[in-house]
Structures are given as structure tokens and as C-alpha cells.
Amino acid sequence: MAYFATVFRLWYxxxxxxxxxxxxxxxxxxxxxxxxxxxxxxxxxxxMGALHAGHASLVKRAVAENDVVVVSDFVNPTQFNxxxxxxxxxxxxxxxxxxxxxxxxxxxxxxxxEEIYPxxxxxxxxxxxxxxxxxxxxxxxxxxxxxxxxxxxxxYVQPDKAYFGExxxxxIAVIRAMVADLKLPVxxxxxxxxxxxxxxxxxxxxxxxxxxxxxxAANIYRVLKNSLxxxxxxxxxxxxxxxxxxxxxxxxxxxEYYQIVDGNTLQPIANWTDADSVVGCITVYCGHRPIRxxxxxxxxx
Ligand code: PAF
Numbered sequence: 075m076a077y078f079a080t081v082f083r084l085w086y087x088x089x090x091x092x093x094x095x096x097x098x099x100x101x102x103x104x105x106x107x108x109x110x111x112x113x114x115x116x117x118x119x120x121x122m123g124a125l126h127a128g129h130a131s132l133v134k135r136a137v138a139e140n141d142v143v144v145v146s147d148f149v150n151p152t153q154f155n156x157x158x159x160x161x162x163x164x165x166x167x168x169x170x171x172x173x174x175x176x177x178x179x180x181x182x183x184x185x186x187x188e189e190i191y192p193x194x195x196x197x198x199x200x201x202x203x204x205x206x207x208x209x210x211x212x213x214x215x216x217x218x219x220x221x222x223x224x225x226x227x228x229x230y231v232q233p234d235k236a237y238f239g240e241x242x243x244x245x246i247a248v249i250r251a252m253v254a255d256l257k258l259p260v261x262x263x264x265x266x267x268x269x270x271x272x273x274x275x276x277x278x279x280x281x282x283x284x285x286x287x288x289x290x291a292a293n294i295y296r297v298l299k300n301s302l303x304x305x306x307x308x309x310x311x312x313x314x315x316x317x318x319x320x321x322x323x324x325x326x327x328x329x330e331y332y333q334i335v336d337g338n339t340l341q342p343i344a345n346w347t348d349a350d351s352v353v354g355c356i357t358v359y360c361g362h363r364p365i366r367x368x369x370x371x372x373x374x375x
Pocket of ligand 1: 220
């Protein structure tokens with residue numbers, strides 16, 4: 075039985091191999107309603123486009139685990155607290171479609187801003203203290219915007235599973251809180267950070283870095299990794315300060331925050347023994363424009 079199910083799944087994926095670009099919610103719903111009625115499982119990979127190898131790994135995993143995969147490609151304005159950041163965010167839909175088709179996605183959903191927000195979204199999502207620390211503190215309103223768009227995508231697509239990169243560590247925690255709050259029947263699947271050979275975490279924003287800045291930015295993960303043995307002989311406070319000093323000592327890098335937190339609650343810890351899961355989360359500005367980069371390292375758990 076399992077054999078026939080696998081053969082059917084492979085046949086089905088080949089049949090719908092030609093990926094479809096969809097721009098309206100109605101068309102997306104119509105396509106997915108038919109497939110859902112046929113009993114197909116649906117995976118969703120929400121993205122803001124400018125896709126890279128990190129996204130490709132999410133999509134490939136989604137394709138392996140679901141009958142049908144929808145990738146949303148939408149630069150969501152409500153999650154940008156800085157208008158310049160929104161303006162300079164890279165947009166590469168044609169290249170994205172090529173990559174997605176090669177990865178086996180069935181649909182790319184690339185709506186206009188008016189399609190998603192015909193009226194301003196006034197809904198307020200608050201998952202304190204998860205969303206008030208780190209990104210929540212330095213980018214006020216960011217997670218509200220993320221919850222607005224992700225909740226809409228979950229309503230339109232009604233996925234069985236949704237895939238998010240662990241690079242945005244805090245984002246996954248906030249989305250999980252939203253899913254629990256709204257009792258949404260979707261399984262959140264976190265996927266590991268994909269790195270460039272230099273160690274730099276893959277990010278759409280990397281395309282905004284010059285070649286020199288890319289080399290400089292690789293120091294972020296180098297310093298984070300070196301902090302692992304350092305942490306064995308030093309306190310949380312000393313390790314935090316050491317990471318900040320080392321990165322700020324590199325020309326072209328400036329730390330916005332580095333916080334060592336409980337990996338589940340995301341609250342700062344004072345001692346290594348305060349939590350079973352311990353993660354260090356960092357945001358660094360790189361270069362002259364400058365480009366905001368985030369990363370994290372796991373100390374424990
Ligand atoms: O992680 C991202 O790219 C975005 O925050 C998301 C989840 C696609 C929502 O716009």
C-alpha cells in the first residue's frame with residue numbers, strides 16, 4: 075500500500091511539474107480547493123522572494139513531505155518598520171520562479187500589495203514576552219506585521235505543514251505562539267540555517283553586500299563559533315561582551331544587539347545553568363549603507 079502511495083505521489087508531482095504563478099487569492103483558493111478535496115496534502119513555504127540556497131532547501135524538504143507545495147513570494151510591507159529597508163529590499167520574481175520550478179514547487183503565489191491589503195490591516199498580535207525582546211525591541215511592529223501576513227497566508231492556503239528557516243530564530247517562536255493562540259491546524263517545520271562556504275548565513279539581504287562586505291560579514295559566524303569554547307570558561311556576561319567587542323573591533327561591522335537567551339522563552343539568562351536550551355542571537359550592521367544581518371549560535375540544548 076505504502077509502495078503504491080509513493081508511486082502515485084511521484085506520478086502526481088511529475089504530472090503537475092509545470093509550476094503555476096498565481097497572483098490572486100481567489101485563483102489560489104480555487105486551485106487548492108480541488109487538490110484538498112482529492113485528499114492531497116499541502117505544504118507552504120512563506121518567503122519574501124530574492125530566493126537563495128536557503129529557500130531552496132526549505133522548498134525541497136516541503137516537496138519531499140507534501141503532495142503539493144505552495145511558495146509565497148511577497149515583500150510584506152507591514153513588517154518593515156524602516157521605509158528605506160522596504161524600498162531597498164531585493165525583488166527578483168523571474169529568477170525566483172526558475173529556482174522554484176527546479177525545486178518542484180507546484181504554485182508560486184506572488185500577489186500585489188493591494189490584493190493582500192485592500193484595506194490597512196488593523197489586527198494587533200501580541201505574544202509578550204516572546205515578541206518584545208531582541209527583534210521585537212529593535213524593530214517595533216515587525217512581528218505584528220509578520221503575524222498579519224503569515225495568518226493571512228495560512229487562511230488562504232490552509233497548509234498541513236509550513237516551513238520556516240531557523241535563521242530567523244525568534245520569528246519561529248512568535249509564529250508558533252500565534253498558531254497556538256489561533257488554534258490553527260498547521261504543523262510548523264523549522265529548517266536549519268544554510269550558510270555560504272565562508273560561514274555567512276544565507277539571506278536575501280546578502281545580495282545587497284559588496285564582495286568586500288561579504289568577506290567582512292563572514293566574521294560574524296566566525297566570532298559566534300569561537301565563543302563556544304570561550305563560554306566554557308567564562309560567564310554569560312563575559313561571553314556576551316567578548317562577542318560584541320570582537321565584532322565591533324572589525325572595520326565595517328557594528329553590533330546592534332547580542333543577547334544570550336533561553337532558547338525556548340527567548341528571555342535573557344544570567345547563568346549558563348538558568349536554562350536547558352541556550353542560544354545567542356545577534357544583529358549586526360555591515361558596510362556603509364548599512365545592511366542589517368542576523369544570526370545565532372546554540373550553546374546548549
Ligand atoms: O521570513 C520571512 O521571509 C518573512 O518574515 C515571512 C515569514 C515570509 C513573512 O513575510
